[in-house]
Amino acid sequence: MKRTILLVLMSIVMQLTFAQKVATWIYYPGDFEIWLANQVQNRRTDRGTFFPPFWKMDSFYVLVEFSKKVTLAKPEDISLRVEGKYNVKIDDKFLPGFPTKIAIPAGHHLIQVKVYDQANVPAIYVNGTTIKSDSSWLVTYEDKEWIDASGRASDTSTGTVYVNAGSWNFNSPDTPPSHFKLPTTPESPVSMTKKDKGMLYDFGKETFGYVKFNGLRGKGLIHIYYGESPEEALSTHYCETLDSLPVDNRLPKNVTMTDSKAFRYIYIVKDGQLSYHSLSMNYEYLPLQQTGSFKCNDTLINKIWDVSAYTLRLTTREFFLDGIKRDRWIWSGDAYQSYLMNYYSFFNSPAVTRTIYALRGKNPVTSHINTIMDYTFYWFMSIYDYYQYTGDKFFIKQIYPRMKSMMNFCLTRRDANGMMEGLPGDWVFIDWSDFKMSKAGEVSFEQLLFCRSLEVMASCAKLENDTIHEKEYNDLEKGLRSKLFTAFWSNKANAFIQNRVNGIKSTQVTPYTNIFAVLFNYLDSTKTEDIKSGVLLNPNALQITTPYMQFYKLAALCALGEQKHVLNDIRSYWGGMLRLGATTFWEQYNPNEKGAQLLAMYGRPFGKSLCHAWGASPIYLLGKYYLGIRPTTPGYKTYAIEPHLGGLQWMEGTVPTPHGKIYVYYSHTLIKVRSDEGTGVLHFSSLLKPSCENGDIINKGHHQYEMQVQAGRSYTITCK
Template identity: 55%
Template structure:
């Protein structure tokens, strides 16, 4: 199996577990995430025009009932806060008005609070010494309570309750509806006169709210943004702009209301409008950079740092695709962001928020983002989340939504039991010229198969034995069809698709490379795919970092880490040589000059800061530092470091309990872990020496050492 924060004001922290008797705001699970996702994704503009997402947008439940039972050791007074109108019942008795506080007697007490809010998420905060809102409160969007003609209330037997959603709003004044990311002041680095205006340079790609200092006058102020100088100066074709009317007699600092992405800003004043200088309020998601990487190769170090900054910019309320253009939550982009996050910030809360926002609400009417493959990536992301975090509670909470989404997929299979694009479905795969999406594409069947296996694994985790058996059976049957229908022995590869029941001649990299790290292929089949597809220049090359990520992962899994290191330096290093300060949505080294900025038929359509461009973080952490969990939450893990062309490297890989620290040279490895039981795997020309652990020979020049937590191991060997 491919291993498979929140502010009011300026404070944001990640909280996984709440202290006992610590109150927090609660809501129906997923509702805050859906509401916040709607708010964020509808901030996009294109040349000043509102540009919303094109998929179905869900909303929160407007009426929610919360309850919990207590056995109080003593009487107490509790305080009640809600986002919306509410009523309160204690032991089934309705209280008058909307009490902000009430006294509870000693003994058994059942508290029910029903909250209504059309505009914002119905949320509840109850605080006392013994009674506090927390993740164990139960909620429902329909309590099915009715009163018959005798005045007797129903027994509510038909009501489905689930555990409350929460984050870390742990103060009554920290209302969820007031959420904002923090900002900090940043200066521009240069300002030059250009034509009728001024060109402002902030030195690198950035994101936030532009501030014009001592702005005054009557007239207009036209602001053109660019990730490149060329874009900012292209007043008729740049992607984003602000056209402002100014009527300000006294000079004052003015910060714009809508955040933008840019490196350069070209500003043209008209009339007698003037300003002194330009700065910005940089908006960010505060997440500690727990993962680190440094090596003897300065270019590689620069690649890692730029990848880290790219990840910083595309980590917002959720993991988004690119900061300039879409600013939307795309499942395929997010799936890669999760993986990079596990080797950088290990920010579990943003992963969960993004997964919930992508899933949305019932009923399911289309694929996630309307894209078939993006639905399947959503399934894969959930088991990956568990593997890295060990958070079984989240799996249990999201499992019903997994079931309904999987049933939606299974119901859309054709007569042969395969996925084929139906009306309204987008079969994406990748941005590639001439890539056929017709018929039954093998890549989609492969992702569905892995999604079914993920369902079986999650069902097993939750002791749902019947579900496990059914999903495992479906996965096995589909896997058989994939080999029967698509494997071409002569070509040593999976065909790209079937059309009208017949295998097509086209071979692409996608299905073949995923089959490698899904471990679906025999040794002979792996070798065939490696030679005839992945290392074959006759097969259409991949130009997006999105799929280069998977291609290089497949090659790492095949032992081609020297080749991958060279490719990583060439591809991402190529962008650096062109002056990239963040990594791009697409990179073709054959393009020249401003050609690099064009995409989607638009002169500056390409995103120059795109989440999937940050994949070196994941590749370096997993395949060169070599750290990977083999049991949930790093209960067990392996470290298999690989220097490739490096003389030395060092880094930290985050886990739920702290960071695994690793330093590797050609003669010495030092490692320390705060968690679980690990296995250090290494290749050495001589028998390694380690005073802190037992060295075990596992093959020719292959050795392993078991690692206990909180122990520093020094291993002397010869690479």
């Protein structure tokens, strides 16, 4: 009887599993991402001139084999859709032609589909009752198959490397990967003003999309000048982006530009023979659900969070882009910060993995990512962060071989001391600084990131049960870390110096290495205090003027308990941009600059990006260090909540997790906590004895308390 019940239950579970399983288009992992990145990154124009990336661009594999072993209790019919030219084998026997309906007999079988496509990513869509294309299918780009003397195809060589197929959300047979396109929605300008020979349109805030002329009539030429500021749009000789539209049809019609652009303002100059009824735009966007939130008693901080979220929304597209006006490229340093902000706002995991795949490209590795040494190290670091926030071990399995080949490239470029130096073709970036700093020889900042990257490699090797490489990376990391202080620590400055050339230390102390040493927890308490007072809080130390490195500096200060100081910096720095009329946050902001200086960069009057991903860092800072929410085991299975008001009277917000969100309200007298998943520990301080009806509060001494938080329960703690 028990056995019968067990079999019935197993049957129900299997039926539910099959019912929930959805067929999707599959491809070689990373190939769709590389194909799409090539489309996106080659859309850049500089005043109408095509402007491609300056680093090596890879392509997808044009010939791919998909395979799946199945066991059927009864015969099953499957349908097959393919992007490309293909053949099908069942149990090593070719089927004739290009079958779209295939009968699979009961029993054990091997299904193989080989696809060739030079234009689009080879992909297949298989749908049957139980057989459906998904990431459990295996795929290879080199099956090493041969035909014997009898004409029978051989078994696939044991030397062939198979990996799990890649997929996303292409779940309809009619929407293959090559059809992917971001959706659009119509938007209209908020005002229009006559300026000289043309008309200036203002869309109210920074936006992105395709300009549309409605009721266009006549013959002639329309000139379109885009601007993130009115000055840029009106500067017909120096605006960064422009278009021209020839019109040769006198009948009224609606015309949408084929190239997307970033702008707030558009200046239109047209020939006298032309007219149009109105101008609008199709706003292009990646559908994002904003599950993260933050509010407090300070309206300026609320505004900064909202503008940060909008900045990140605009720069989160097919990938995490740097800025939407100028480059529209995928930069690893920019993307690394975007991932972290994303975990506290949209928690869009596919955008993260797409970007990581696109940045890495294919073997062989011939240069650093984006040609920048530090950007290679950010790439390594981003993968383990992704695992910590999502718990997605499958992605680690997929990307680990590419991590190893990327690290092998780095290891071959070390000097005699085992350190990384910039070689010909390498760009040692660090930051856009307003002060001069040497990047020659062994730069301390690069060694610190390299050390962290080796830590990541060891952790991922452990996840993949690669014990040999785990030991290798651990040994390399320990060896390098032991050299950091002898090579770069200055007892005179009580801080890390910038670099060492031919064994000679420089005397310059820049903030970067010191910031990351705090963030990586590489310092003892004495050195930590030295850096805090001598570098991070020292008004006479070299100062950072980019949101890019403000991100890390303020994070380090928060990690050291300086939330009140950081909040004032956020009010001053990001509030300063708002006071200048910013609707998104910028690539660089120097409070000492005035007028035209605020828009100029790279020697161009409007070169600065006024919507830049790394400008949105308050999202991360407020979520992690004020609401105080972070995973303590991968995927928020366990997590910590350590709220800090930093001078606020109250705050509340939500932080997204893989399967829900965590809510916190915090004031001096009241705490509310709720979570959809995992087990958390709330850490808080209270001068008065706290109480909670449904939670066990533990007194840790010195007015510090802890309480465990269970999923699905709401807790209210009073401190009266």
